[in-house]
Amino acid sequence: MISIKKYLDADHxxxxxxxxxxxxxxxxxAMSAYRSALQEMGKxxxxxxxxxxxxxxxxxxxxGESLSKGITAEKVTASEKTVKEKLQDWGKRATAHYQQKTNxxxxxxxxxxxxxxxxxxxxxxxxxxxxxVTSRLKTIANLEDLTQIRASIEQSASELKTSIDRMTEEGxxxxxQLRGQVTNYQAKLEEAEKVASRDSLTGAVNRxxxxxxxxxxxxxxxxxxVAILDIDSFKHVNDEYGHLAGDExxxxxxxxxxxxxxTTDLIGRWGGDEFVIILDxxxxxxxxxxxxxxxxxCGSYTVSGTTGPVKLRVNASIGLAExxxxxxxxxxxxxxxxxxxxxxxxxxxLETPARR
Numbered sequence: 263m264i265s266i267k268k269y270l271d272a273d274h275x276x277x278x279x280x281x282x283x284x285x286x287x288x289x290x291x292a293m294s295a296y297r298s299a300l301q302e303m304g305k306x307x308x309x310x311x312x313x314x315x316x317x318x319x320x321x322x323x324x325x326g327e328s329l330s331k332g333i334t335a336e337k338v339t340a341s342e343k344t345v346k347e348k349l350q351d352w353g354k355r356a357t358a359h360y361q362q363k364t365n366x367x368x369x370x371x372x373x374x375x376x377x378x379x380x381x382x383x384x385x386x387x388x389x390x391x392x393x394x395v396t397s398r399l400k401t402i403a404n405l406e407d408l409t410q411i412r413a414s415i416e417q418s419a420s421e422l423k424t425s426i427d428r429m430t431e432e433g434x435x436x437x438x439q440l441r442g443q444v445t446n447y448q449a450k451l452e453e454a455e456k457v458a459s460r461d462s463l464t465g466a467v468n469r470x471x472x473x474x475x476x477x478x479x480x481x482x483x484x485x486x487x488v489a490i491l492d493i494d495s496f497k498h499v500n501d502e503y504g505h506l507a508g509d510e511x512x513x514x515x516x517x518x519x520x521x522x523x524x525t526t527d528l529i530g531r532w533g534g535d536e537f538v539i540i541l542d543x544x545x546x547x548x549x550x551x552x553x554x555x556x557x558x559x560c561g562s563y564t565v566s567g568t569t570g571p572v573k574l575r576v577n578a579s580i581g582l583a584e585x586x587x588x589x590x591x592x593x594x595x596x597x598x599x600x601x602x603x604x605x606x607x608x609x610x611x612l613e614t615p616a617r618r
Contacts, residue, residue, distance in 0.1 A: 293333065297326035300345070311356040318352045357458060357470050364455055372444075389430045393423060461531040463509060464516035472530035472538050476591045479540070487548040487584045489539040490598040491519070494577045494606065496535035503567040508535075510565040511574065522558040524551065538595075545584035552582050579606035 304319030325341055325348075459471035467475075479486045493515060500508040512535065519537060520529050528540040539555070541548045556578065563574045581602025585594055 293329060297329055300326040303349070307352060311352075311359060314352060314356050314359055318348060321348050354470055357468075361455070361458060364451055364458070372448075386430060389426045393426070461516075464513055464531050466516050466520065466537065467528060467530040469530065469532055469538075472528065472532065472540065473591065475528055475530075475540055476594070479542070480585065480589075480591060483587060484542065485544050485585065487541045487543065487545055487582055488594055488598045489541065489548070489552055489580055489582045490532065490595070490602045491537040491539065491578055491580045492602055492606065493535040494579055494609070499565075499574065503565065503572055507565040507567050507572065511563055511576070514563055514565070515559060515576070515578075518559045519555065522555055527551070545582070548582060548584070552580055556580055577609065579603070579609060581605060 300322040304315070304322040307318040307322075308315035322345070325344060329337065329341060459467050461468045476488065493511075496508065496511075499511055512531075516529070516531065516537065519539075523529055523539065524541075526542050530538045530540070532538040539552070541551060543551075560577050561575070563576050564571050565574060566572070579602050581598045581600065581604070583594055583597035583601060
């Protein structure tokens with residue numbers, strides 16, 4: 263079967279290479295399937311996040327329309343980059359949107375719980391006040407020349423107290439039920455927040471969450487460092503042993519990274535085979551911790567290849583940068599990234615994971 267790439271490699275963009283008779287219709291069919299996939303992604307974005315899906319749907323639809331005529335190698339190649347950027351941007355904004363909605367619902371539930379508590383306190387005060395009135399009525403009813411009135415007042419006071427006691431007890435039950443429901447809702451919201459902030463493959467926090475944590479520390483003007491960690495020659499693992507083996511390596515590596523880090527350190531997946539580490543300390547204390555992490559997480563790993571278990575020798579490059587007061591997050595991360603590439607260049611000979 264001829265691939266789209268064969269067309270993209272043609273000498274003249276927009277022209278088709280010489281094909282076998284049974285291959286003539288494959289490229290148009292492949293492009294039609296590509297455009298249909300873009301349309302379906304747009305529809306799915308509407309289902310996943312109606313508030314933001316329409317924009318992505320329109321963008322992907324317009325991109326698919328542009329690919330229906332005048333197809334060139336440059337246009338198809340550019341579409342890949344555009345789709346990736348649009349999906350990444352939509353994913354970040356959708357996460358932020360649902361995070362905001364989660365916070366709004368949580369605030370409403372907390373207000374509801376506090377309101378219920380205040381109502382319970384009010385009912386309790388009313389019951390106490392009426393009980394005091396009942397006591398005073400009983401005192402008045404002790405007058406011997408008011409025998410009939412006394413009997414009537416005592417009966418009324420008793421009935422009134424019984425009603426108030428019942429109201430108080432029922433109110434307590436309702437409030438406890440409401441508190442239980444609110445607690446349940448809060449637990450579900452916390453779980454939803456946890457899921458939204460985690461990378462689905464590795465279990466580390468995702469990039470959005472890591473960026474938020476960096477922003478919080480900048481706002482607090484707290485001393486901290488950011489480290490960017492990249493697994494050397496990770497592409498070689500995917501190419502030689504398959505993407506499932508690559509995913510397995512990422513999960514194992516993230517597990518080692520989290521287990522070997524301090525409880526105060528935050529571990530996140532920055533993207534692909536890159537991880538981010540946020541350390542709440544200055545550079546002097548961060549350097550030895552990063553050195554220890556590098557020693558602990560690099561070494562032998564075993565993954566499942568297409569033909570059975572494969573042992574890999576894995577190395578990683580780590581860049582470290584300390585926050586400078588007033589520095590934007592983008593600049594801080596860029597310095598850590600540059601330091602990582604400097605270390606990667608220095609350890610070029612150790613990049614390729616190989617079978618042991």
